[in-house]
Amino acid sequence: MAFTGYGSLKVLVIDDFDSFRATVGRMLDDFGCRDVKSVTSGNKALEACNRTRFDLILCDYNLGDGPNGQQVLEQLRANGQLTRQSLFLMITAESSKQIVLSAYDYAPDAYLTKPITSQTLRQRLDRLLAQRQQMLPFYHHLENFNLREAVDIAVDAVAAGSRYATIYQRQLADVYLQQGMLDEAEDLYTRALEVRPLDWAKVGMSRVKRLRGDLEMSNQWLHQIVESNPFCMQAYDVMVENYQDLGLPEKAQEVLQTAVDISPMSILRQTNLGQIADTNNDIEVATRAFGNCVKLGEYSCHDRLENHMQFGRSAAAWVREAEPPPLEIAREGLQVIEKVPRRFELLGESRLQAQLLESQLNAGLEDTAKAWEKLQEAEEKMLGQSLSLDVQLDRVSTYLALGRKDRANDLLNELIEQYHDDQDALQRIDRWLEEPVSERNRRLVAKINNEGIHHYQERDYGKALDSFKRARRLFPNHLGVHLNLAQALIAEMKEFGRNEEHMELCLSSLQKVAVAVEPGHTQFERYRQLQQMAKGL
C-alpha cells in the first residue's frame, strides 16, 4: 500500500531538537518529499501555518518555551487552519501516550512514539496518506456542506466493504446526528454494536438517546462506558450535559470533577467546571478550576478574560467567607487581576470590574488603604453610567470585603427594586441575601429545608445534615438555614457525643446569625436558645 504522492506534499516539521529535525528531514527526503519546512518552536509553527497550508505536519509534543504540540494543534484547529484533508501527527517520548494525551479537547490524526525509524515513519505515513487520498472526495463534500453527496459516498463505501468502512460509518453517524436524523443514526449504531460493543458506538447511542430526550437511558449507556474505560472523555462530556438538563447541577459538577482529575490539561473542561461550581456556589472548587484555566491559558487559544476575572472573583469570595482566610489564594488572585490589563484589551465595564476585584483582594490581604483607593477610582468612573447587574454585584462584594454591610444592603435593595420583574436577575442577587427573592430559589430553599426537617424529625441526622449543609452552601446568608443546621448538629452531638468538626460548623453558623440579629428580631429568641444548648454540650 505504498503511497506515491510524496513529491507534491507540503510538509512542516516542528521540533526544538536540531538533530531530530535533521533526521526526520532526511527520512522525508528519502520518501520523495520536495517541500519540507522545519521550525524550532510552537510560535514559529503557528506563524508558518498563517502563510502556508500544509498537507502534513509532524510535531513534537514537548517544544520547550511557548505552546506545546497539543496547544499548536488546538490553535490550528480553532483557526480552521487544518482541514480534514491535512494530517497532523504528534510525536511523543511517552509510549502510553493515549492515556496522557487523548484526553485533550482535540486529538491528532496519529501519534508516533520516539525513537522513530525511517521504516516506521514510512509505514505509518503510507497508511495514513493512502486513507486520506481514498477518502478525499468524501471529506471534500463534507467541508463544502454537500451533505447529500458525502452521505452517498459513505453509504456506498460501507456497503462495498471498503477498507475504511468503519471510519465512514463513524463519520456518517456523526452527519446523521448533526442533521437530526436520529433513526438513521440509531440504526447505524445498533448495527455496529451488534458486531462489537465498542466505545464510539456506545457514545453515539447515548447521544441519540439524549437527543430523543431520554436522558436517563443516555446516562445508562454512559455509565457503562466509563466503568469499563474510565479514560473515555467524551462519555463524561455528554453525561455533564445530561445532568445539567436534568436539573442536577451538583451531579454535573461531580462528573466534571472526575473528568478533570483524569485529564487536567483540558482548558475547556476546566472552564466548564469553574462555571458549574460557581452556579453551585462551591467557591473552593470554582477558584481552583479558574486558577487552572489561567495557568493552562498562557499559551492556549482558549484563554479568556472571563476566566481570569472569575479566578479573582471567586478567590475574593473564598477569602471573604473562610476562617482563617486563605491568604495565599488572595495573593495569587491579586497577581492575576493586576496582570489583566496587560494581557487583555479591557473594554467597557471590564475595566471597572478589574478595579473592583483588585479592591476586594487588597481588602482580603488587609491592605485597606489600597482597597479603598481602588474602589474610589472605580466609583468615579461609574458616575452617571448605567451599570450592568454584573458590575453592581461586584460592587456589593467590594462593600462587604471592606466591611461596609450597610452600603451593600442599600445597593442590594436598589437592585431588587430595579429587577423586580426579572426572575433570572433576582436569582443571581439571591446569593447575597438573607432570604431569596426569586421564585425559583424560594421554592428551592423551602424544598431543601423541608427535606432536612423531615429527616430531622425521623432522627436521621446524617441525612438532615446533608440537606442543611447543601442549603447553607447555596444560600450562605439565609438565617433560617443556619439555625436549622445548628439545631441538627446539636441534636446529633447530643445523641452521638461531642465532635469538634461539628462543633466548629455549629458555632460558625451561629456566628453568622449573631452578626445579623439583635434582640427583638423574630429569630433572636431561637438563636439565643441554640447558643446556650451549644455551650452546654
Next chain:
Amino acid sequence: MTDTNEQVTIAEGLKTADFSLILASSVHDMKNSLGMLLNSLDTVMRAMPPQNEEQEQQFSTLHYEASRINTELIQLLSIYRMQNDRLPVQIDECYLIDVLEEQVARNDLLFQSRGLDVQIDCDEDLVWYFDGELIGGVVHNVLVNAARYTKKTIRLSARLEDELLEIAVADDGIGYPDAMMRAPEEGSMGPVDFQKGNTHLGLYFAQQVASLHRRNDRNGQIELSNGGDLGGGIFKIFLP
C-alpha cells in the same frame, strides 16, 4: 525532555515511601533517556555504516541490547499501570497487517544488522478487535527476543478461527527451554532466574495483556511451543 504530564514523580513516591512509585518514576526517566540514546545510535549507524563484519556485529549487539532495555522498561511501566488500574484496555477495530507491519518496521534496523529474513503471513483484509497498542507491544517484545535466538528466519502470522484471533511468531532457532514453556500456563511470573538474566518479564507482560482481552466467557491467552515449519520456538497469543 521530560514529560511534564506524567503523574508519577519521585517526590510523590518519597512522600509516601512507596517503592513501586519511585521505581515507576525512575523507569520513566530512564525510558526517555534511552529513547534519545536509541535515536542517536540510529543516526550514527546511518552516518557511519559498518566497515567490516566485526563492526557490524558490534553495532548489532549495541542495537539489540538497547532495544531490549527499552522494551523491558516499557513493560515495567505498563505492569505498574496495570496494577494501579491506570491501564485500561482500549479495544478498537484493527487491521492485523497494519499492526504486524508496524512492529517489523520498528525493528527493521535490528533485523538488517543481523541479516534476518522476516516474513509476514497475514490476509490484507483481516480485521479484529483489540488494544492495538498493547498487542503491538507484546509482538514487539517477542520479535526482539526472536531476533536474538533465531538463525535466519522469523515468520509472523495472523489468522482467525472460530471467533478467536491467533497471532504467531515463529523462528528457526533452538526453541524455548522446557522450564519457560510451563510458566505462562500457571499464569504467574514463572521461575525467575536473576543469575541468567531471565526474569520472564516479557512473558508475564504478554500473559497480562492477553488476559485483559475478554469477551463473553472467553479470555485471551498465550502459548509457547517448539517445532512447526521452521523448527524453532513458536509464540502464540489468542484473542477472543
